[in-house]
Amino acid sequence: MPAELEPGGHESPEDAASPAHALELLCHLGPAAHGSTACVAWEPAGDGKRVISLADNHILLWDLQESSSQAVLASSASLEGKGQLKFTTGRWSPHHNCTQVATANDTAVRGWDTRTMSQIYCIESAHGQLVRDLDFNPNKQYYLASCGDDCRVKFWDTRNVAEPVKTLEEHSHWVWGVRYNHSHDQLVLTGSSDSRVILSNMVSISSEPFGHLVDDADLSDQEDRRPEEKSQEPPQDSVIATYEEHEDSVYAVDWSSADPWLFASLSYDGRLVINRVPRALKYHILL
Amino acid sequence: MKNDFRKMEDEMDRLATNMAVITDFSARISATLQDRHERITKLAGVHALLRKLQFLFELPSRLTKCVELGAYGQAVRYQGRARAVLQQYQHLPSFRAIQDDCQVITARLAQQLRQRFREGGSGAPEQAECVELLLALGEPAEELCEEFLARGRARLEEELRGLEAELGPSPPAPDVLEFTDRGGSGFVGGLCQVAAAYQELFAAQGPAGAEKLAAFARELGSRYFVLVERRLAQEQGGSDNSLLVRALDRFHRRLRAPGALLAAAGLAEAATEIVERVARERLGQHLQGLQSAFLGCLTDVRQALAAPRVAGKEGPGLAELLANVASSTLSHIKASLASVHLFTAKEVSFSNKPYFRGEFCSQGVRESLIVGFIRSMCQTAQNFCDSPGEKGGATPPALLLLLSRLCLDYETATISYILTLTDEQFLVQDQSPVTPVSTLCAEARETARRLLTHYVKVQGLVISQMLRKSVETRDWLSTLEPRNVRAVMKRVVEDTTAIDVQVGLLYEEGVRKAQSSDSSKRTFSVYSSSRQQGRYAPSYTPSAPMDTNLLSNIQKLFSERIDVFSPVEFNKVSVLTGIIKISLKTLLECVRLRTFGRFGLQQVQVDCHFLQLYLWRFVADEELVHLLLDEVVASAALRCPDPVPMEPSVVEVICERG
Numbered sequence: 017m018p019a020e021l022e023p024g025g026h027e028s029p030e031d032a033a034s035p036a037h038a039l040e041l042l043c044h045l046g047p048a049a050h051g052s053t054a055c056v057a058w059e060p061a062g063d064g065k066r067v068i069s070l071a072d073n074h075i076l077l078w079d080l081q082e083s084s085s086q087a088v089l090a091s092s093a094s095l096e097g098k099g100q101l102k103f104t105t106g107r108w109s110p111h112h113n114c115t116q117v118a119t120a121n122d123t124a125v126r127g128w129d130t131r132t133m134s135q136i137y138c139i140e141s142a143h144g145q146l147v148r149d150l151d152f153n154p155n156k157q158y159y160l161a162s163c164g165d166d167c168r169v170k171f172w173d174t175r176n177v178a179e180p181v182k183t184l185e186e187h188s189h190w191v192w193g194v195r196y197n198h199s200h201d202q203l204v205l206t207g208s209s210d211s212r213v214i215l216s217n218m219v220s221i222s223s224e225p226f227g228h229l230v231d232d233a234d235l236s237d238q239e240d241r242r243p244e245e246k247s248q249e250p251p252q253d254s255v256i257a258t259y260e261e262h263e264d265s266v267y268a269v270d271w272s273s274a275d276p277w278l279f280a281s282l283s284y285d286g287r288l289v290i291n292r293v294p295r296a297l298k299y300h301i302l303l
Numbered sequence: 304m305k306n307d308f309r310k311m312e313d314e315m316d317r318l319a320t321n322m323a324v325i326t327d328f329s330a331r332i333s334a335t336l337q338d339r340h341e342r343i344t345k346l347a348g349v350h351a352l353l354r355k356l357q358f359l360f361e362l363p364s365r366l367t368k369c370v371e372l373g374a375y376g377q378a379v380r381y382q383g384r385a386r387a388v389l390q391q392y393q394h395l396p397s398f399r400a401i402q403d404d405c406q407v408i409t410a411r412l413a414q415q416l417r418q419r420f421r422e423g424g425s426g427a428p429e430q431a432e433c434v435e436l437l438l439a440l441g442e443p444a445e446e447l448c449e450e451f452l453a454r455g456r457a458r459l460e461e462e463l464r465g466l467e468a469e470l471g472p473s474p475p476a477p478d479v480l481e482f483t484d485r486g487g488s489g490f491v492g493g494l495c496q497v498a499a500a501y502q503e504l505f506a507a508q509g510p511a512g513a514e515k516l517a518a519f520a521r522e523l524g525s526r527y528f529v530l531v532e533r534r535l536a537q538e539q540g541g542s543d544n545s546l547l548v549r550a551l552d553r554f555h556r557r558l559r560a561p562g563a564l565l566a567a568a569g570l571a572e573a574a575t576e577i578v579e580r581v582a583r584e585r586l587g588q589h590l591q592g593l594q595s596a597f598l599g600c601l602t603d604v605r606q607a608l609a610a611p612r613v614a615g616k617e618g619p620g621l622a623e624l625l626a627n628v629a630s631s632t633l634s635h636i637k638a639s640l641a642s643v644h645l646f647t648a649k650e651v652s653f654s655n656k657p658y659f660r661g662e663f664c665s666q667g668v669r670e671s672l673i674v675g676f677i678r679s680m681c682q683t684a685q686n687f688c689d690s691p692g693e694k695g696g697a698t699p700p701a702l703l704l705l706l707s708r709l710c711l712d713y714e715t716a717t718i719s720y721i722l723t724l725t726d727e728q729f730l731v732q733d734q735s736p737v738t739p740v741s742t743l744c745a746e747a748r749e750t751a752r753r754l755l756t757h758y759v760k761v762q763g764l765v766i767s768q769m770l771r772k773s774v775e776t777r778d779w780l781s782t783l784e785p786r787n788v789r790a791v792m793k794r795v796v797e798d799t800t801a802i803d804v805q806v807g808l809l810y811e812e813g814v815r816k817a818q819s820s821d822s823s824k825r826t827f828s829v830y831s832s833s834r835q836q837g838r839y840a841p842s843y844t845p846s847a848p849m850d851t852n853l854l855s856n857i858q859k860l861f862s863e864r865i866d867v868f869s870p871v872e873f874n875k876v877s878v879l880t881g882i883i884k885i886s887l888k889t890l891l892e893c894v895r896l897r898t899f900g901r902f903g904l905q906q907v908q909v910d911c912h913f914l915q916l917y918l919w920r921f922v923a924d925e926e927l928v929h930l931l932l933d934e935v936v937a938s939a940a941l942r943c944p945d946p947v948p949m950e951p952s953v954v955e956v957i958c959e960r961g
Contacts, residue, residue, distance in 0.1 A: 189888060209892055284895065
């Protein structure tokens with residue numbers, strides 16, 4: 017993959033309707049001395065002036081100045097060790113004032129602090145084989161999801177990296193993407209090269225493990241109905257739906273930033289499928 | 304007759320007068336002698352009294368003489384006779400003196416008797432006699448009871464100490480049979496004697512006395528049991544049950560005798576409990592023995608698999624190893640069953656107890672031992688599947704294969720055979736729930752399936768790693784024109800063949816789809832058509848150049864989606880299909896991540912053709928291999944900025960050469 021990067025436009029899947037704009041090159045991210053770039057990520061909050069890129073075994077933090085026409089290297093870190101270490105993917109954590117970044121190399125997941133560019137935590141052997149994707153829980157600090165070539169999706173608490181909080185083994189081949197819903201973090205989307213997209217309901221490790229807590233004062237005229245509907249035990253984790261519209265490996269999945277109930281998946285044969293969360297579940301979560 | 308009568312009458316008259324005279328004379332004599340008669344009677348009375356007095360006066364000296372001579376019985380008799388009289392006349396000073404003397408002597412006598420009793424070396428009947436005499440002397444009974452019991456206790460404690468000494472570390476420890484014999488005859492015999500004598504002597508003491516005896520027996524009995532249990536605990540190491548069973552039998556039998564005598568002391572129940580405990584522990588030991596034997600077998604197998612092959616000598620084949628493991632496990636199980644069976648033999652005294660008839664057979668033997676062992680076998684086998692890390696370095700794959708075949712065999716035949724054998728030998732007589740054969744068979748099958756799936760994954764991973772490295776580390780953009788097939792592909796084919804042979808040793812062939820006659824000559828028509836005519840060209844006339852994507856999509860619609868990690872059947876073809884699917888899918892994904900130059904693409908083409916030539920014969924459905932390899936080449940072509948495929952004939956030449 018060419019070392020230069022064109023951070024000019026961020027195309028979301030929903031842009032398919034409008035006529036395609038021509039991409040305009042704004043700037044290059046520094047000299048290409050670092051090798052091939054695996055991943056580029058924008059800072060989630062803030063004014064969009066900071067970018068991280070992963071090249072070979074380096075993490076590079078860039079400051080974009082003068083309306084993004086110039087990129088200045090703010091700081092960098094590299095991974096030392098034997099063999100040819102190479103970062104495969106990275107993700108910026110939306111918590112902690114956006115100072116944490118997680119990266120994956122081979123089977124390990126590492127967390128970095130961008131203020132000091134030092135390693136915070138390291139999950140060795142997160143997966144049996146290569147780690148393909150990472151995502152942070154938008155509502156719960158310290159929670160991280162990773163997926164890999166051992167066909168598993170694992171959820172971690174970064175304060176205790178010895179063991180995953182939960183493991184999912186629904187796919188029958190490598191899992192290429194895992195994404196949390198931006199607002200309701202019990203909805204987790206995973207796409208795999210067995211051509212399936214699976215939407216899971218991870219209630220027990222979400223920020224609302226017991227569903228909505230309803231105020232007693234609101235139960236004025238529906239008192240007799242509610243107590244039977246709300247059971248005291250937490251709902252179980254489950255697979256909500258398996259989407260098999262793709263004929264080939266699914267390489268990317270993501271949630272829409274406009275509508276929290278829409279998601280899209282992209283497969284090798286160029287098929288983009290847009291789906292909705294089932295209505296029953298949507299109302300269950302909302303109400 | 305008249306004369307006669309007259310004569311008789313005269314005679315009778317004369318008789319009457321004579322009688323009157325006689326009567327008269329007799330009365331006169333009695334009257335005369337009356338006086339004398341009275342005096343003589345008085346004299347006789349006085350004589351008797353004097354004799355008694357003489358006896359009394361002589362009593363002390365007589366008693367002394369008796370005591371000296373040791374004729375205690377006689378002395379006690381004398382004493383008994385005189386006591387009442389002395390008691391009555393003790394206000395008379397002379398009698399008083401005699402009584403005092405007698406008492407002194409009697410006290411001495413009693414003391415001597417006690418002394419004799421205490422020395423105790425004279426054996427039980429003499430002791431009984433002493434006790435009897437002492438009782439007759441009026442000694443308080445509780446004291447005598449206590450002392451009697453204390454005597455008995457001293458003897459029995461000596462026995463116990465002897466037994467304890469045998470338990471000590473000083474060699475050589477006699478075997479358990481001798482121990483129980485000695486304990487039985489020494490201790491239990493002694494206890495019986497003491498109990499019998501006590502009951503005879505102190506029968507008159509009533510329930511209090513019996514209570515004392517029961518307490519005594521319980522206490523000593525419990526100490527005896529403690530020693531017996533310690534000795535039995537030392538036996539735990541041995542695997543031979545016959546000696547143990549005989550010893551337990553003797554022990555139990557012995558304790559049935561005092562059990563009758565000492566019903567209140569509960570010795571017999573305690574003995575039965577001890578026997579039950581020992582039996583349970585033996586069962587536990589047998590289970591452990593079976594488990595360790597199984598693990599030992601597995602270790603041997605691993606060593607045999609890991610041993611370097613000596614040139615010219617074939618190592619043991621997998622089938623042989625499997626047969627060894629199966630037969631040795633079966634023989635261990637049978638040996639355990641046989642030795643445990645001794646516990647329920649007819650001539651053993653405790654085999655009639657309800658525990659041994661019922662719970663021992665069903666829960667102890669069938670459930671804990673047999674079913675427990677089979678379950679632990681399945682668990683051990685499954686633990687190989689869950690080994691940490693997916694590198695699979697610890698467990699040789701051949702072991703996984705062997706274990707899965709073992710479990711499958713168990714499920715089909717062996718489990719039912721073993722359980723039938725158990726049920727025959729141990730007729731179950733109680734209603735406790737037992738695990739049915741079908742449950743165990745289902746568990747064994749599940750274990751076999753998991754092991755086989757894990758084997759497929761591990762072997763698939765090995766080949767996948769090879770393919771992945773080969774794609775990732777090569778520089779595809781600047782590679783030269785391909786002259787031969789890459790070495791890694793040949794290696795893949797070799798490894799697949801080796802796996803095929805290995806699996807074929809243990810599993811049957813399986814079913815394959817019918818092969819078309821020209822299967823090995825098939826070329827990549829989708830790709831090599833240079834994008835202007837697809838396989839489906841005859842069905843519609845293209846007016847514009849078809850997009851390959853559309854073509855391949857249409858093609859995919861008509862073919863089944865390949866499920867890479869589908870469940871594996873128990874035959875060779877299914878296993879190999881699984882492994883090849885995993886490997887080819889890895890190749891596909893890795894190819895999609897690289898960029899290829901023109902010659903890079905051609906190299907991929909050559910490699911895939913080579914693979915297709917050799918891998919089709921391993922899978923159930925050769926279409927699968929074609930499909931996957933087609934995909935690989937098509938993906939490589941999409942990743943190539945300058946795709947120019949090689950001519951099929953050249954590809955074939957290179958493959959045949961390499």
